[in-house]
Amino acid sequence: MAHNKQTNIDLTNKAVNNIRILSAAMVEKAKSGHPGGAMGGADFIHILYSEFLKFNPSDPTWIHRDRFFMDAGHMSPMLYSILTLQGKYDMEELRNFRQWGSLTPGHPEVDILRGVENTSGPLGQGHAMAVGAAIVERFLCSKFGEWMAHKTYAFISDGGIQEEVSQGAGRIAGFLGLSNLIMFYDANKIQLSTPVSEVTDEDTKAKYEAWGWNVIEVDGHDHVQIRKALTSANEETKKPTLIIGHTIIGKGAVDEDGNPFEGKTSLHGQPLSGAGASFEKTIENLGGDINDPFQVFPEVASYYDGVNKCMAEYVSNKQHFQANWEMEKPELAQKLRDFFEMKTIEKVDFSSIAQKSGAPTRAASSLVLSTFADEIENMIVASADLSNSDKTDGFLKKTTVMSRDNHGGRFLQVGVSELTMACLANGMALHGGVIPVVGTFFVFSDYMKPAYRLSALMELPVKFVWTHDAFRVGEDGPTHQPVEHEAQIRLMEKLQNHKGKNSMLALRPSDAEETTVAWEMALKNTETPSALILSRQNIKSLPTQNGSSRYEEAKGANQGGYIVLDSDQPDVILIGSGSEVSTLVGGAELLKEYKVRVVAIPSEGLFKIQPPSYQDKVLPNDIPKFGLTAGLPSTLRELVGDKGQVWGLNHFGHSAPAGVLDEKFGFTAENVAKEVRSFLKSLA
Amino acid sequence: MAHNKQTNIDLTNKAVNNIRILSAAMVEKAKSGHPGGAMGGADFIHILYSEFLKFNPSDPTWIHRDRFFMDAGHMSPMLYSILTLQGKYDMEELRNFRQWGSLTPGHPEVDILRGVENTSGPLGQGHAMAVGAAIVERFLCSKFGEWMAHKTYAFISDGGIQEEVSQGAGRIAGFLGLSNLIMFYDANKIQLSTPVSEVTDEDTKAKYEAWGWNVIEVDGHDHVQIRKALTSANEETKKPTLIIGHTIIGKGAVDEDGNPFEGKTSLHGQPLSGAGASFEKTIENLGGDINDPFQVFPEVASYYDGVNKCMAEYVSNKQHFQANWEMEKPELAQKLRDFFEMKTIEKVDFSSIAQKSGAPTRAASSLVLSTFADEIENMIVASADLSNSDKTDGFLKKTTVMSRDNHGGRFLQVGVSELTMACLANGMALHGGVIPVVGTFFVFSDYMKPAYRLSALMELPVKFVWTHDAFRVGEDGPTHQPVEHEAQIRLMEKLQNHKGKNSMLALRPSDAEETTVAWEMALKNTETPSALILSRQNIKSLPTQNGSSRYEEAKGANQGGYIVLDSDQPDVILIGSGSEVSTLVGGAELLKEYKVRVVAIPSEGLFKIQPPSYQDKVLPNDIPKFGLTAGLPSTLRELVGDKGQVWGLNHFGHSAPAGVLDEKFGFTAENVAKEVRSFLKSLA
Incomplete structure (x- = not known):
């Protein structure tokens, strides 16, 4: 399966250590970050990226690429490092890790051109996104054929496995039989504040099997086992695969005396030097240059050049196939383009x-x-x-x-x-x-x-x-x-x-x-x-004002807010959204002694970015404003202004038929009329 | 284990059908609610409440009672029905199900005097609360002795099992070995919108076993199996127990022709008559009185009287034991009282x-x-x-x-x-x-x-x-x-x-x-x-004003907000909370040309319920106000008023050292001074 035939044990170790060096150096220079996980996961990520992951070296947006979703966003140094070997980041960017304006923020932020497929950090969400992506891949293949197939990889850590959302993601991936989904679980037995054993002793393998997954356990530092697991996962046709990789956090770290300093909680979330290890000795131990650890070893660079060449060939073959397919099935080809171009x-x-x-x-x-x-x-x-x-x-x-x-x-x-x-x-x-x-x-x-x-x-x-x-x-x-x-x-x-x-x-x-x-x-x-x-209950449709259809008039929503009922020089403006607007219109009909304008604000955010002239036209400053909201009164507070009044709900609801609640809570035309009268009198 | 020796098959069936009748009748009368689950779970709930659950008939708050936590809040009719058999609700209350001001809201709301131990409805949360309660029971027994032991029961449905939170609850209960926790999973294979089979095919038994639970599967309508499972769960000493009860939704429902109408999705969330079943024929089928289904059968009432008597005896024995224990260990007894009375x-x-x-x-x-x-x-x-x-x-x-x-x-x-x-x-x-x-x-x-x-x-x-x-x-x-x-x-x-x-x-x-x-x-x-x-970063402590300690002055927080720095007849009031207050104080020091007041508002909600005279004293209406918040500017908008100004953050953050962000985002004393000057000039 290797993309590049030059693979050998020494080179693999060198590449893996290169990732460890860069990761440790980034965190050390930034004086913050998470080196331990990145060093532990380096073996897997190198083998995945250099031997399995399909990508287009000249177009990171290529729709047929394999997707890699990071769950463990704190392991960003590992991701930036591997992407650097791929040629997507340079050393200056790694040196700027976690700094203002850098492209290497503390947690990865989606940047497909750089190979970052998703924003991560809040644990669990990243791999759940991978499940979503894997669903889409299967969906598209069902429409356009298996030639479009690609894999979706996810990388998860102990924390992500614990997050509640991993249950939904695991259950659904199993239920849908997403055999295109391959997740590596970096089980390093250390989480932020404790060893994992202080928090859980679940049988994770059994749990995923209960969800219908294919589960493989490997030594996460054993390259042969990793390759074998990835190969087998790639051949699986019925189930998503979980590869549980038992790893050692901070793998490769040593202390001042050059003795191994691995597997410790302190290595999770701070520079090596703060964690009790020696940064310098560790770089040395990994074969790096302590004077300038921000380097890619020449043989590793050359190896990744080979990977890129190999991938270019893969892409070229696929494009060739696609071109034929497009000729044979022009309508389907058009549909595929339409799908991606929305x-x-x-x-x-x-x-x-x-x-x-x-x-x-x-x-x-x-x-x-x-x-x-x-x-x-x-x-x-x-x-x-x-x-x-x-x-x-x-x-x-x-x-x-x-x-x-x-x-x-x-x-x-x-x-x-x-x-x-x-x-x-x-x-x-x-x-x-x-x-x-x-x-x-x-x-x-x-x-x-x-x-x-x-x-x-x-x-x-x-x-x-x-x-x-x-x-x-x-x-x-x-x-x-x-x-x-x-x-x-x-x-x-x-x-x-x-x-x-x-x-x-x-x-x-x-x-x-x-x-x-x-x-x-x-x-x-x-x-x-x-x-x-949207409302559960019926809403009386709003009246039309100028002879056009209600649908045409409702296009005012494109400005976030608009006048739905008007008077010359109104005495008061009634404001609401949702079903409250029709209640306001009902109220306006009862307020015969006043000239009333009713304004619908379906999106306050959109309304507030309209030109001030439009906002002033709809809600002139000097006319008293009354808001009605079935939410907290703070909802319309800004729109009615200091002198305005909002009739809202400042308490939890109650169990009763909706009509009864309308009466009890004062959400009727009659109550609107009453409240507006009393509001206007208070201003007089 | 039966609380009451009169138990026999006919009586059990009668009691179970009584629960079905009441549940169906409540929903039918309210014209809304969930009859199906309640009818399906009736067998288990009757056996639990009449033969296993320990409670004090004369004091529902008795601290040694078993706890019953409902997860499936939509099954409230079942809960209200069983509590009616226990004597905690009357028929008028059942007839008022889901009506304004009733004690029988659509989803149960905690009411310990009525036997409702928790609010439920948002699925998953109820049984997670049960895990919390079971933790406390074990905690207290470790301090005061096993004589205080009681069980915590939870009742969960297919939806609750699916909710993400059930993973955390299941994992932690297993990890802590909460053998005092017994959960019944009403597996009726129907959820709100579909059969469960359209959503999941997980092996729930294997999943809970992976979390270290003792799992027992039963036919949820087989009383012998239910009793056996509950007995065995009560004897378990190492693991929490999950009893998976395979039930039929709408058990006992029939159609117009008297044929069984069970196991259908339609029975989940509407009255039987709307679901395709016949309400009248169902009541008949269950042995109820169609003219007045809101009745407890005399022999069931008498049976539950017996349960109450049996429980009164149990409580009396326990109280006798406790009285001796209190005499022997007066300090520990005092501590127990202190714990519960806070x-x-x-x-x-x-x-x-x-x-x-x-x-x-x-x-x-x-x-x-x-x-x-x-x-x-x-x-x-x-x-x-x-x-x-x-x-x-x-x-x-x-x-x-x-x-x-x-x-x-x-x-x-x-x-x-x-x-x-x-x-x-x-x-x-x-x-x-x-x-x-x-x-x-x-x-x-x-x-x-x-x-x-x-x-x-x-x-x-x-x-x-x-x-x-x-x-x-x-x-x-x-x-x-x-x-x-x-x-x-x-x-x-x-x-x-x-x-x-x-x-x-x-x-x-x-x-x-x-x-x-x-x-x-x-x-x-x-x-x-x-x-x-609370802040991650250092915050310069605020100055003291009147010679007392900063701690004494900080007691102003009890009013939600207070003056931390003042001037005679200030030109401007600066308002903030958290670390922004010290930044405002720094700004005030630079604003030598103005008389400045700085106000801390640690709790806006608390401040807003102070007497208006206090609020006016701290934030007089006629003095310009400037707010500083590291959150959305809407945070302080109401406090500064229409004419005030808020310097806040209206966008997502960035990855960079905190001090850099303070500079970039303008959260420095210097920027406060600059912005306040410009604000005051704009008013001049």
Whole structure:
């Protein structure tokens, strides 16, 4: 299997030690970081990258490349080191490890051009992304043929194995029979604060076997065993493979006297010199140059040149095959391009989606998803066991469920595991070629926060469908009723990503028709994650103002907020999002003695980046403003201003029918009219 | 083992069917809810409650009772029904299931007087709480003797088994050898939207065995098998027991023609009549009265009277034993009372804790925890593999690590599983007798949101220690740097619980001395969860104003916010929390041309419920206000008002040394001075 025929024991050792030297040197120079794991995992990573991993030396974005997902982000020195041997980083960059503006941050941040396939650091998420990517590979092969097959590798450590999310990832990979997934578990028996034995004694092999994995145990420093395991994993056709590599943390480190200083907790998260080892002696021990450890040994460099040449040949063969395939199957070839270029989203004619006036926005979303099922062949929709409630079943009804025997199914029943679902979606988006959509109740978005934060950080266009958006969940009670959640998601909207854009687009549409617009915005937003926050209950569709259709008027959502009902020189502006807007319209109808404007703000974050002139036009400074939100009153506080008033919910919900809660909590047209009157009188 | 010798097959079936009838009737009347699971689990729950569960019929709070933790909260009808047989609910309450103001909400809400040991609904959390409670039981027995032993039962469904958190719960229970924990898994093969087979085919038995559990499989409708399993589980001395009960959802339901209508997905979450079954025929089939299904059969009532009598005798014997034990060991008896009445918190003399001026607040917290280790024998501190970083090791160093062989250890290394840790803490607090404290990085509080929301809802005094509170995590980069998190936690502060109090107390102390005060507040807050948000880096301690000690002045934190530096009739007020306060003081020193007041707001939520006169005194309306926050600027927006200005962080962090980030992001005294000058000029 070796990419390069020159492989021999001495050279392999030299390359492995080169990784150890660079890793130790990076951490030492930065005065912070994690050398131990990187030194322990060096054997595996070298063999993987030089003998198994398929990549295109001249195009890191090549869609047929094997994917390598890092879970143990703190082992970034190992990743940067191996990528340096591959030629993707230079020594200056390694010397700048963990420094301002460097390309070598403390934890890897997705940078496909440099070979970093995912952002990692929060343990467990990285390998769950790998499962998502492996799903996409199987999905695409089912459409385009096995010639497209590639492997997805993941690298996980003791911490990642412990994270709760590894259960969802392990279970689903086994259930779907993802034989294209190969995970190396660097079992070095040391975690950040203790030996692993102080924390767990689970039989990890048995656990993964219970999930349907092929499990192989190796000495993680034995190159023959590693090669054999990788070869066997590559030949597996039914199950994902877990290679448990028993390694020694800080392998190769020595103390002042040159005696081995390995396997110690102190080596986990600080420079060798701070951990009780000798940095200098260790570099010497590994054959490095203590005056300048930032070097690639010439023979290692030459070996990796060979690997690159070998890979160039592999790619050339594959491209040759692909060219023939494209000639034979031009339509399929076009579809493949469309999938990866996201051209599929252009096929949808949103104006032709006939929403039912007054429908719940979750039902309106279901109708849109049903259209997507017809038009967008590369959309994969998942639900965490709520498809018939979150109404992703609009998509499901026109597609099939993904299973071990049907990798082409476009609906993924992930079960009750929300965080896993969001991580899978991130991995799908990272792989490319598909548009992932995930659905659950809004209150359970809490479980997904760690993952949607990473979606935002990685700028992935995952679509989150969050239904049952307020206390109108009703009888299910406070555990199921979101209150603080809209305010919470608006925080992510206001947080900018590294491109200076809102890190997320969160839309809470006002009625069925605006839901179509919101979905259009979400679909076309390929730069950040999008969220749709949708109602369980019916919402009376908003009135039209100027004779055009409600759908046309709802396009105002593209500015984040817009006037839905107006008066000349209004006395008061009523502001809300979601179903509150129709309640405000109802209130406005009762407020006959006042001239009222009603403004819908489906996305506060988007509205706040509109030109000030537009914002001032919609919400002029000098007109009193009244906000209505089924969330915490802080949700609209900024929009109504100091002198404005917000009628919101400042407490947990209750179990009772939704209509009763509307009455009790004051979310009726009558109460709006009453509160607005009293608000305006207080200003007089 | 039967509590009541009258047990016979007919009577058992009658009682089980009584539970089915009541459950189906509740859901039918409420027109919403989950009948199927309740009907399927009825056999087990009846046998457990009538033959195994130890309780005190005259005092539901009796500390020696067995605990029953519901995981599958949607199966509330089953729980309310069995508790009705026990005499804890009446028929009027069952008829009011899921209605406004009823004691029978859609998902169970903790109500120990009614026999509801925990709030459930968000799947997985309930049984993780059970693990926490079982830990406490073992902990207390190690201190007070095995005479105090009781069992902790948990009831879980397919969804709970799938939730990620079940991995942490399963692993830790096995690792600690919690033989006092007995979990029934109602495996009915149907989940909300699909058969379980569409979601998973894991070997659950093998998985739990991999975690070190004793696993028994039974037919969940076979009373002999259930009894045998419970008997054997009660005799187990080394491992937690999982009883996998294969059940049929909607057991006993029939259609219009009286034919069995069982095992169908439709039976999961709607009234029988909506699911395709016949409610009337089902009630008939089960022997109920269709005109008034809300009845307890006389012979069942009489049987449960017998159970209560039997339990009264059990309790009386135990109390007799306890009285002797108390006489023999008066000091230990006093300690036991102190543990449960939380008298232990009164032992700490906070004024004698000698903080090191200028220390990081995490180190200051460590010192306080070290004192707690000496004084508070019933405090259990846990960390998610970060004890040497979150500095809970101040406690660890004076205690021992809890393990299978040392249940009396007061430090719990939970490994990398933050959500599990928070759920365990909730369960510990629910059990009573201990004070749970959990530590991790602030950014990872995201993983715990679903659990701390339940801490807040259940009003549990769990203490959350969240360190590395801002971008000054430095080199670890954006995945580890909280930005939106303080704003997020302040949302929970503003959300009121059902008592009308802030649902959480979140404190971000300004310096080492204020950390002592914050810990004092957190410890004495026995009514809601508390969070301490602490710095990684050194913080220059604040100056004193009126000759008293900094610790004395820091007591202003008890009002949520207070003046730390003042001038006569200030020109501007600078506001912040955490390390930003000392930066503001530094800025104030440079702003020699202005009269400056600096205000620390360690808890915005607490400050906002102070008398308006106090709030006005600290932050008078007419003085310009400038806020500094290392979080999103929305954090202080409300406090500075419309005309104020906030210097915050509106973007993700970067990997670089903390000092560099302070410069780049403008968190220096110099930049504060510059920004305040420009702010004040803009007002002039």
